[in-house]
Amino acid sequence: MSISESDVLNIAHLARLEIETTDIPKYAQDLSSILELVEQMQTQNTDQIVPMAHPLNATQRLREDNVTEPNQRDLAMAIAPAAEAGLYLVPKVIEEQDA
Amino acid sequence: MEWEVVIGLEVHAQLATQSKIFSGAATAYGAEPNTQACMIDLGLPGVLPVLNKDVVRMATKFGLSVGAKVSQRSVFARKNYFYPDLPKGYQISQYELPIVEGGQLEIQLDENTSKVIGITRAHLEEDAGKSLHEDFHGMTGIDLNRAGTPLLEIVSEPDMRSAKEAVAYLKALHSLVRYLGICDGNMQEGSFRCDANVSIRPKGQKEFGTRTETKNVNSFRFVERAINYEVDRQIDLLESGGKVMQETRLYDANKNQTRTMRSKEEANDYRYFPDPDLLPLEISSEYIEEVRKELPELPHEKRQRFQQQYALNAYDASVLVSSLDMADYFEAVVNTVGSGNKAAKLVANWVMGDLSAALNKDLLDISESPVKASQLAGLIKRIVDNTISGKIAKIIFETLWQEGGDTDSIIEKQGLKQITDTGAIEKIIDEVIASNPQQLEQYRSGKDKLFGFFVGQTMQATKGKANPQQVNELLKKKLDG
Numbered sequence: 001m002s003i004s005e006s007d008v009l010n011i012a013h014l015a016r017l018e019i020e021t022t023d024i025p026k027y028a029q030d031l032s033s034i035l036e037l038v039e040q041m042q043t044q045n046t047d048q049i050v051p052m053a054h055p056l057n058a059t060q061r062l063r064e065d066n067v068t069e070p071n072q073r074d075l076a077m078a079i080a081p082a083a084e085a086g087l088y089l090v091p092k093v094i095e096e097q098d099a
Numbered sequence: 100m101e102w103e104v105v106i107g108l109e110v111h112a113q114l115a116t117q118s119k120i121f122s123g124a125a126t127a128y129g130a131e132p133n134t135q136a137c138m139i140d141l142g143l144p145g146v147l148p149v150l151n152k153d154v155v156r157m158a159t160k161f162g163l164s165v166g167a168k169v170s171q172r173s174v175f176a177r178k179n180y181f182y183p184d185l186p187k188g189y190q191i192s193q194y195e196l197p198i199v200e201g202g203q204l205e206i207q208l209d210e211n212t213s214k215v216i217g218i219t220r221a222h223l224e225e226d227a228g229k230s231l232h233e234d235f236h237g238m239t240g241i242d243l244n245r246a247g248t249p250l251l252e253i254v255s256e257p258d259m260r261s262a263k264e265a266v267a268y269l270k271a272l273h274s275l276v277r278y279l280g281i282c283d284g285n286m287q288e289g290s291f292r293c294d295a296n297v298s299i300r301p302k303g304q305k306e307f308g309t310r311t312e313t314k315n316v317n318s319f320r321f322v323e324r325a326i327n328y329e330v331d332r333q334i335d336l337l338e339s340g341g342k343v344m345q346e347t348r349l350y351d352a353n354k355n356q357t358r359t360m361r362s363k364e365e366a367n368d369y370r371y372f373p374d375p376d377l378l379p380l381e382i383s384s385e386y387i388e389e390v391r392k393e394l395p396e397l398p399h400e401k402r403q404r405f406q407q408q409y410a411l412n413a414y415d416a417s418v419l420v421s422s423l424d425m426a427d428y429f430e431a432v433v434n435t436v437g438s439g440n441k442a443a444k445l446v447a448n449w450v451m452g453d454l455s456a457a458l459n460k461d462l463l464d465i466s467e468s469p470v471k472a473s474q475l476a477g478l479i480k481r482i483v484d485n486t487i488s489g490k491i492a493k494i495i496f497e498t499l500w501q502e503g504g505d506t507d508s509i510i511e512k513q514g515l516k517q518i519t520d521t522g523a524i525e526k527i528i529d530e531v532i533a534s535n536p537q538q539l540e541q542y543r544s545g546k547d548k549l550f551g552f553f554v555g556q557t558m559q560a561t562k563g564k565a566n567p568q569q570v571n572e573l574l575k576k577k578l579d580g
Contacts, residue, residue, distance in 0.1 A: 014370065053174040058378050059379055059380065059381040060378040060379060060380045062150050062151070062155065063150065064152055065116045065117050065151050065154075067117050067118045067123055069125075071134040071135070073131075073133045076141055082238065085240070086131055087132050087231060087240030087242055088133065088240070088243070089236075089238040089240055090238060090239050092232070093182065
């Protein structure tokens, strides 16, 4: 399976990455070769193998349901690019609507 | 053409924990913006999520209560999308291996019909924050207090065939999570939200039509309206030669319509993968059995018990157990009134009748009732021991509702005690008969219907206080004699 140039643009858009047009063929090639590696692995029979969810052979530890985090809003707001009235400010996002 | 409606619901139930699903920040509703959003919720670099013990227990409880398989191994995955109220750029959810798989819930449609709705899965995930679109110099304000709040997303099978069935399912589910104590069910505060997947197909066709998903419908009434709107829209589209697009739509309660929110093709490309920050969740069968023992009496079990213990019919019992608060209220009244099954039926009638009507009229929940269980019990006691008639009881109930107080002092103050002294009633009846000679003659010449007239006159003369059975008996004797 190979990645087309429009696939590259779509992936870049989904990841919100700005890429140079001139780099697209190289990305397409790089991504395609990753998929080729996957294809090569897929030739192995894995019927009896449970998919790995994590490289460590361990399971999730749990914490008690207690409130342990104090309010640190002022600290966090101090490093935010924009904040007002206790809110973080971000550029407006408008959903596309047909209404 | 005759169309069949196919509905599946996705419900987000906020789990009733003190702290977030992956952090120790508080989940209390209504706090000052961003005061309950810690470094983990903000998605700062270097932080690690740690799973809250109680969400696992709550999800397990839910799974057991709907007869589902509680997975002994489930995996958290990242659902990737960009939106400002999602600071990490992904939502931690469960995808391929959810904690609860398969299950079912029985819904009561009316007195004689019930239906079983399949539950596909239920998985744990974190909630996003909230965007405030008021103008902050052309920018959007973000409150991340809700980010990281634990949710159980409960996905139904496409088993519902009308908006009415969808509402019945939603109510049954709402009641269940309240019984289990895993969600406060507050729809106004967003603790229990619903997305509706709706499609239509020609009756008899096996394949599903293209569906739309209507987001965040936050009341039972709106769910019904939103689905009906969407069904009509899709029928109009197909009948005029158009096509239904698979898309996410938003319900606008003010306009009572749904509108396109985003087209699913792009937005749905979430690129799920197992979250490397979280290990697989494993729970033992011993743990599952331990949680099973903690399960409270469930709605269907309570219904059976009410039928047996209080000799109620199936319908009365199912209405009473439909909310835990109502069931508790009913039992509190019955226990105070005592004196057996006849009283239980009377209590059921009052709770489902006058009390529910008054609550509906004032848009109150039974937990907010101005007439408390002890007050209603005081009233019903006096009906049972014949101190007052049912008719007078309604007047006293009105007083209790408006002004509070207790039945005995209202009876005392307003002189409402039932007249059960045969001599006194006879005297009044004699007067009534004496002052209506014409009606008496007509009655005696065969106009039986006039019996009601005499009952009415007698009750009026006693201001409704005469014991109705005695009035009937004595009147019969006198009129016929």
